[in-house]
Each structure stands twice: as C-alpha cells, then as structure tokens.
Amino acid sequence: MALIVQKYGGTSVGSPERITEVAKRVLRWREKGDDVVVVVSAMSGETNRLVALINELNPEGLAREKDVILSTGEQVSMGLLALCLQAMGCEARSYTGRQARILTDSAFGKARIREIDASLIKTDLDAGKVVIVAGFQGVDADGNITTLGRGGSDTTAVALAVALEADECQIYTDVDGVYTTDPRVVSDARHIPKLALEEMLEMASQGSKVLQIRAVEFAYKYDMPIRVLSSFDDGDDGKSTLVTREEDIMEEVMVRGVAFNRDEAQLTIKGVPDKPGVAFDILGPISDANIEVDMILQNVGSDGSTDFTFTIHRNDYPDAMRILQETANTLGAADCSGDQRIAKVSIVGGGMRSHAGVASQMFEALAKDGINIRMISTSEIKISVVVDEKYLELAVRTLHEAFGLSAEAA
Amino acid sequence: MALIVQKYGGTSVGSPERITEVAKRVLRWREKGDDVVVVVSAMSGETNRLVALINELNPEGLAREKDVILSTGEQVSMGLLALCLQAMGCEARSYTGRQARILTDSAFGKARIREIDASLIKTDLDAGKVVIVAGFQGVDADGNITTLGRGGSDTTAVALAVALEADECQIYTDVDGVYTTDPRVVSDARHIPKLALEEMLEMASQGSKVLQIRAVEFAYKYDMPIRVLSSFDDGDDGKSTLVTREEDIMEEVMVRGVAFNRDEAQLTIKGVPDKPGVAFDILGPISDANIEVDMILQNVGSDGSTDFTFTIHRNDYPDAMRILQETANTLGAADCSGDQRIAKVSIVGGGMRSHAGVASQMFEALAKDGINIRMISTSEIKISVVVDEKYLELAVRTLHEAFGLSAEAA
Numbered sequence: 001m002a003l004i005v006q007k008y009g010g011t012s013v014g015s016p017e018r019i020t021e022v023a024k025r026v027l028r029w030r031e032k033g034d035d036v037v038v039v040v041s042a043m044s045g046e047t048n049r050l051v052a053l054i055n056e057l058n059p060e061g062l063a064r065e066k067d068v069i070l071s072t073g074e075q076v077s078m079g080l081l082a083l084c085l086q087a088m089g090c091e092a093r094s095y096t097g098r099q100a101r102i103l104t105d106s107a108f109g110k111a112r113i114r115e116i117d118a119s120l121i122k123t124d125l126d127a128g129k130v131v132i133v134a135g136f137q138g139v140d141a142d143g144n145i146t147t148l149g150r151g152g153s154d155t156t157a158v159a160l161a162v163a164l165e166a167d168e169c170q171i172y173t174d175v176d177g178v179y180t181t182d183p184r185v186v187s188d189a190r191h192i193p194k195l196a197l198e199e200m201l202e203m204a205s206q207g208s209k210v211l212q213i214r215a216v217e218f219a220y221k222y223d224m225p226i227r228v229l230s231s232f233d234d235g236d237d238g239k240s241t242l243v244t245r246e247e248d249i250m251e252e253v254m255v256r257g258v259a260f261n262r263d264e265a266q267l268t269i270k271g272v273p274d275k276p277g278v279a280f281d282i283l284g285p286i287s288d289a290n291i292e293v294d295m296i297l298q299n300v301g302s303d304g305s306t307d308f309t310f311t312i313h314r315n316d317y318p319d320a321m322r323i324l325q326e327t328a329n330t331l332g333a334a335d336c337s338g339d340q341r342i343a344k345v346s347i348v349g350g351g352m353r354s355h356a357g358v359a360s361q362m363f364e365a366l367a368k369d370g371i372n373i374r375m376i377s378t379s380e381i382k383i384s385v386v387v388d389e390k391y392l393e394l395a396v397r398t399l400h401e402a403f404g405l406s407a408e409a410a
Numbered sequence: 411m412a413l414i415v416q417k418y419g420g421t422s423v424g425s426p427e428r429i430t431e432v433a434k435r436v437l438r439w440r441e442k443g444d445d446v447v448v449v450v451s452a453m454s455g456e457t458n459r460l461v462a463l464i465n466e467l468n469p470e471g472l473a474r475e476k477d478v479i480l481s482t483g484e485q486v487s488m489g490l491l492a493l494c495l496q497a498m499g500c501e502a503r504s505y506t507g508r509q510a511r512i513l514t515d516s517a518f519g520k521a522r523i524r525e526i527d528a529s530l531i532k533t534d535l536d537a538g539k540v541v542i543v544a545g546f547q548g549v550d551a552d553g554n555i556t557t558l559g560r561g562g563s564d565t566t567a568v569a570l571a572v573a574l575e576a577d578e579c580q581i582y583t584d585v586d587g588v589y590t591t592d593p594r595v596v597s598d599a600r601h602i603p604k605l606a607l608e609e610m611l612e613m614a615s616q617g618s619k620v621l622q623i624r625a626v627e628f629a630y631k632y633d634m635p636i637r638v639l640s641s642f643d644d645g646d647d648g649k650s651t652l653v654t655r656e657e658d659i660m661e662e663v664m665v666r667g668v669a670f671n672r673d674e675a676q677l678t679i680k681g682v683p684d685k686p687g688v689a690f691d692i693l694g695p696i697s698d699a700n701i702e703v704d705m706i707l708q709n710v711g712s713d714g715s716t717d718f719t720f721t722i723h724r725n726d727y728p729d730a731m732r733i734l735q736e737t738a739n740t741l742g743a744a745d746c747s748g749d750q751r752i753a754k755v756s757i758v759g760g761g762m763r764s765h766a767g768v769a770s771q772m773f774e775a776l777a778k779d780g781i782n783i784r785m786i787s788t789s790e791i792k793i794s795v796v797v798d799e800k801y802l803e804l805a806v807r808t809l810h811e812a813f814g815l816s817a818e819a820a
C-alpha cells in the first residue's frame with residue numbers, strides 16, 4: 001500500500017464533468033489499496049475571472065487582499081471534488097491551505113512554504129478518508145491567507161508529498177509527460193519515460209511548461225519522485241514521465257531534450273566604462289525594480305569601455321528599458337538598445353557533462369541552417385543560445401534532429 | 411465620533427461599479443469622522459452560481475463541504491472592496507469569518523454565532539483603518555468554515571455591532587426602509603421612519619423581506635439599533651427606517667403595517683381521536699423531518715374526534731403530505747387534505763396591545779370584501795389570517811386602507 005499525492009490542474013477540474021473524471025480516477029487508486037491526497041487548482045478560467053475583477057478595481061492594490069480573492073478558486077474546486085467523491089460513496093474531506101496547516105512567509109502573491117504540519121491529514125488518511133487540499137495557498141504566522149504565485153499548486157503537491165513522506169507525487173495535466181521538445185513544434189518529438197530531476201529543472205526553467213520550476217526544485221531538494229501524467233487518458237495505463245533523483249538516468253543519453261522560450265527580451269548598454277562594479281551599477285537598479293534577469297553577457301573591451309547585454313521577461317521590457325536609459329545617463333554610456341523579438345533555445349542532458357564537443361556540435365548544426373547566435377550561456381547540463389525569434393522553430397527542429405531525438409532516430 | 415457597522419447586500423456589491431459606489435459611501439462616513447466596519451454579502455448571482463455547481467455534483471453531500479464552497483462568495487467581495495478603498499487612498503483591511511474570529515457552532519449551512527473576539531478589528535479601527543468582514547460565515551471550534559444560512563450577512567453585521575458596542579448597525583439594501591406594506595401591492599404604502607424591534611420582528615417573520623428575522627432577534631436581544639437604508643440613493647440624506655427597542659414608539663400608532671406571505675401551504679387531518687398527545691402524534695413526525703410548522707389550529711370536536719390544521723413552507727408540502735398520510739393511517743384518522751394556494755396576511759403594531767376591537771375591525775373589513783378567512787392566529791402585536799391566495803392583494807389593500815395606513819390618510 002502506497003501513499004500517493006496527486007495534483008490536478010485547472011483544465012483537469014475545469015467543469016463538473018472533468019471533476020467527476022478526477023473523482024473516478026482517485027477511486028481507482030483507492031481501490032488498488034493506496035492512500036490518496038489530492039491537490040487541486042482552481043477551475044480553468046476562474047483565476048482569470050478573479051484577476052479581471054481585481055484589475056477593474058485596483059491592479060496596484062495590496063497583495064494581501066488580492067490573495068484573499070485569488071485563493072477562493074482552489075477552495076471551490078476542493079469542495080466540489082469532496083462532494084463528488086462523497087456522491088460516489090467515498091469518504092473525503094477538504095482542506096484549505098490554512099486548514100492543512102501550510103505555513104508560509106508573508107510574501108503575498110509569491111509566498112514560500114516554510115512548514116507543513118500534516119498531522120490532521122494523517123489522521124484522516126488513517127481513518128480511510130481521501131484528503132483534498134487546495135493548491136496554491138497557505139497561511140502566514142498572523143493568519144493571513146497567502147498564495148504561492150501562478151502554478152503554485154505543483155509546489156503545494158510536492159511539499160505535501162514531502163511532509164507526508166509519500167511514495168510518489170503525481171502531477172496530472174493535459175499532456176502525458178515530458179517530451180524531447182514541444183510536439184507542436186517538432187511533430188516527431190519523443191515521449192521521455194524517465195528523467196533526472198536536474199534535467200527536469202533545466203527543462204522547466206528553459207520553458208517546458210509541464211512542471212513549475214519551484215516544484216521541481218522542492219522535489220530535488222527533498223528527493224521526492226514526481227510523475228507527470230495526463231488526466232485526459234481514460235485508464236491509468238497511459239504514458240507518464242517519472243522524474244527522480246536517480247543518478248544513473250542522467251548518464252543514459254547525452255542530450256535529453258530541446259527546451260525553448262519566447263518570453264524574453266534582450267537589452268544592451270554600449271560603451272560602459274570597463275571598471276570594477278559596473279555590472280552591479282547596471283543590474284542593481286533593474287533588480288531593485290523587482291525585474292528578474294536571466295542571461296548576462298559582458299564583452300571584454302579593448303579601449304577601456306565594454307558592452308553589456310542581458311535578458312529579462314518580455315513583460316518587463318518597457319520598465320527595464322527606462323531604468324537602463326537612466327543608468328546609461330548616470331554612467332556616461334554611449335548607447336542603449338533592445339530587442340523583444342528574440343527566443344532562447346536550449347539543449348538539456350546530464351550526459352553532456354562527460355561528453356566533450358556537445359557545444360560545438362550544437363553551434364555547427366545551427367550555423368549549417370544559417371541561424372545566427374546572439375548570446376550563449378552554459379551550465380553543467382544545458383547549453384542555451386539566444387536567436388532571432390523568427391528562427392525559433394527552425395532552431396528547435398534542427399537541434400532535435402542533430403542530437404538524434406526524433407522518433408525515427410530512436 | 412461614532413462607530414458604525416454597515417452591511418451591504420448582494421445587489422449593492424453586484425459589480426465593480428456598485429462596489430465603487432459602496433467604497434465612496436464608506437469614505438463619506440469616514441470623512442464625517444466615524445469609524446466604519448463593513449460587512450459584505452457575495453456579489454449578486456455568485457451564490458446561485460456556486461449552488462448550481464454543488465447541485466450538479468452532489469446536492470445531498472456533506473454541508474461542511476458546501477460551506478467551504480459557498481463561503482468563497484463573500485471572501486471575493488470583501489477583498490474587492492478593500493482593494494477599491496485602497497485605490498481611493500483609504501487604508502482598509504479585510505477579514506474572513508475566521509480571521510474576524512466569528513466563532514459558531516458546527517451546524518454547517520445554518521450555524522449560530524457563539525462568540526466574537528473583536529480585539530483584532532478594534533486594533534485596526536484604532537489605527538484608522540476601515541475594516542471589512544465577510545458576511546454569512548464563521549468558523550467552528552475545530553477550524554471548519556461554517557455558513558449562517560441565506561441572509562446570514564445581516565446577522566453577521568448585527569452580531570459584530572454588538573461585539574464592538576457600535577452606535578448603530580446600518581443595513582444597506584435595494585429599498586430605503588420599511589413600508590406599511592409592499593409598495594408593489596399597495597401603491598400608496600407609506601414609508602415608516604421609525605419602528606420598534608418587536609414590530610420589525612413580526613413584520614420580518616410575516617414576510618417583509620427587508621431584514622432577516624435572525625438578525626432582528628439578535629438586535630432585539632442585545633438592544634442594538636438597526637437602520638435600513640438604500641445603497642442606491644445617491645447621497646446619505648435619503649430616507650431610512652430606524653428600528654430600535656424604545657418602548658414609546660410602539661404605542662404611537664395602533665397598526666404599523668400589513669405584512670403578507672405566499673410561501674406557505676396548509677395541511678388538514680380530519681377525524682383524529684380527540685385525546686391528550688394527539689398534537690404531538692401529528693406534529694412530531696413532521697418536526698423529525700426538519701419541517702418547520704407555522705400556524706397550528708385544532709378544532710374542538712364534539713363526537714370524540716377533532717380536525718387538526720397547520721401550515722408549513724410550500725417547498726415542504728410533498729414531504730409533509732406523505733408524512734401526514736402515514737400518521738393518518740397510524741391514528742385511524744378519517745382523511746387528509748391540503749392546499750398550496752393559500753396566503754397569510756397580518757396586521758402588525760405595538761399599539762394593538764392596548765386597543766380592543768382591532769381583531770373584529772380586521773375581520774369586518776375582510777368580510778365586507780367577501781374574503782373568507784380560513785385560519786386565524788394572534789400574538790400581542792399582530793393578527794394573522796390565512797386566506798385563499800387569489801384574495802391576497804385585495805386583502806392587503808383592504809387592511810391597509812381600513813387601518814388608515816395609506817399616504818392620503820396620514
């Protein structure tokens with residue numbers, strides 16, 4: 001008998017019919033003899049409806065009040081699923097973030113889980129009940145409702161799985177796992193049945209939207225296996241991707257997949273005095289404005305000045321450009337420029353640690369197809385390049401084929 | 411400087427525009443120097459939306475889960491109003507029933523308030539903040555979310571006013587107070603500026619839907635003045651009805667108003683053995699089925715048997731009739747009959763305590779217009795009659811005129 005934590009996303013609980021399907025699936029796991037804790041998102045569309053109401057009244061209002069409003073979406077889903085299970089003769093009990101004792105810090109809108117006291121949930125499980133927990137939310141030390149930010153339900157599920165010492169955390173979504181790349185871009189992308197957490201971390205942060213990066217980080221830290229499954233499969237024998245910490249998976253193949261993301265924009269400041277502290281002078285004000293910087297590139301200058309390029313989320317582009325222009329004036333830089341039509345493409349795989357030449361193989365493949373590389377960034381298990389957005393699909397397909405990821409190459 | 415508790419119903423917060431109007435009104439009270447605590451209902455339509463979702467999945471499910479779902483409506487309203495006040499530069503803070511420490515029993519769906527610890531709210535008021543509380547909800551001793559039943563927001567407002575020792579509890583609704591009868595039935599119905607709580611209690615329980623009966627009972631018990639106002643008046647100089655416990659108002663006029671209700675149905679069991687305990691034999695099973703009985707009438711029989719008639723809510727008619735037929739079989743009664751096309755019309759007024767002949771004046775007026783009386787029930791300050799439903803409007807107009815309540819008679 002295993003203890004399973006299952007998370008169902010917004011489309012999986014998007015209607016009474018979908019909720020009924022989820023309840024049937026939970027029952028099937030129960031009938032196998034497993035204990036099940038279910039984490040639910042808000043019904044699809046609900047969070048957007050609430051955000052629209054907020055934005056109509058006061059988009060700049062205190063995040064505490066926004067969290068109070070946004071947290072209701074998951075609260076409705078959890079109650080509906082409990083009612084549905086009860087109708088099927090299964091004892092079920094729902095918990096808000098507070099009732100599940102998910103204690104967070106007070107960073108409203110992007111709170112971090114500090115601690116979970118799972119004793120109440122354990123008592124219910126011991127009594128044979130299915131426990132349903134609202135995802136995405138918690139409570140701070142003062143009793144305020146907090147939310148974990150978009151996609152926070154994945155984090156709730158993994159954190160609960162850790163607190164309950166569950167055997168597996170299952171993330172049900174609208175796809176049946178992780179693929180070598182997005183099948184909408186490369187039609188013969190292959191399903192990956194097993195993946196290392198480190199690889200998933202790079203795949204997720206590079207734009208594969210199957211799992212939230214924070215949830216993967218949490219799973220990595222506490223060694224919790226995650227399984228990604230589709231809630232739209234009829235049975236439970238469908239495909240899935242198991243994401244674990246097992247070291248040996250990492251070495252199996254050189255390149256696991258191709259991730260990409262077109263949410264970034266690039267900013268460049270030219271002719272900056274090449275002296276210690278200049279990176280902080282440029283990025284400090286950006287960070288003060290709560291804008292996250294992804295890739296950073298500094299050319300070594302020859303005439304005592306240097307060029308500095310970095311990427312940010314595209315939504316932050318107008319703010320970042322305004323701040324950078326102020327900085328340019330202060331530093332006496334020559335010029336500022338930017339580009340929103342860029343895309344980042346990455347190859348990810350634990351195997352590349354022990355294989356030399358992966359980077360040059362990547363650059364060669366791109367060059368053959370005439371794709372110019374604008375920025376490069378590397379880590380132990382991934383290489384990312386920034387290219388013109390118009391080349392995105394071509395670059396993904398080229399790399400997918402070059403590293404033998406396509407189905408016929410398997 | 412006064413402390414005012416204001417309650418806004420569903421239509422008053424039914425859209426972002428309406429919420430903005432509420433915020434403006436709260437600000438006007440603040441600018442007068444008053445402290446304001448606001449209790450809000452769910453946006454109009456929202457509770458019905460949630461009920462429809464519940465009914466689609468499991469109308470018979472546990473009330474605990476239904477309360478979890480239903481309580482979200484008020485939580486959204488309170489957050490939106492807080493955001494709106496913040497946008498207007500007013501510090502505001504929202505509280506769920508739990509955060510406001512509204513402790514109830516565990517009768518989910520119809521919980522009773524046991525205790526309110528208002529210390530947190532007082533601290534916020536002392537700091538100059540407007541406090542917004544979700545109506546209709548509380549928390550039980552185990553931390554479960556409870557709801558007080560439909561219209562429970564009025565009760566929340568009065569209970570908070572009592573706990574905070576407020577100067578007045580203002581109930582904003584879509585009408586500007588209590589009238590001598592429903593203006594939709596009698597076009598020259600007069601506005602009542604001041605009313606005794608006992609009279610309001612009878613008006614409310616007799617079907618005047620301006621205030622919830624439980625809220626009035628609460629106000630009566632703790633001597634809290636209630637003012638009924640319209641949130642659709644532009645200024646704050648509109649009409650209102652003040653409902654207080656002052657004894658002298660009661661004696662001012664003989665009959666204060668005409669209340670009516672067409673939600674009842676009548677059941678009769680004939681030829682019941684006339685012996686002690688028969689009333690309990692008949693009404694016990696009805697009460698066991700959680701059906702509330704309103705009027706009860708037992709004829710004195712001459713041949714050792716008696717007829718027994720009572721009224722219930724029309725929704726309970728099929729259940730009650732089935733139960734009554736079983737009882738008739740058990741008791742060996744002659745016959746059961748029922749009628750759903752009835753209406754109850756009442757005259758209410760503290761003055762009738764000291765005026766003889768009010769009842770006969772009422773019966774005379776009805777007889778003159780050919781309206782047959784089917785049942786009569788009296789209390790210290792009201793006389794109710796049951797008539798055929800088709801006579802309802804005629805009976806109301808007749809009594810309204812007979813007791814000099816019309817505008818021209820003033």
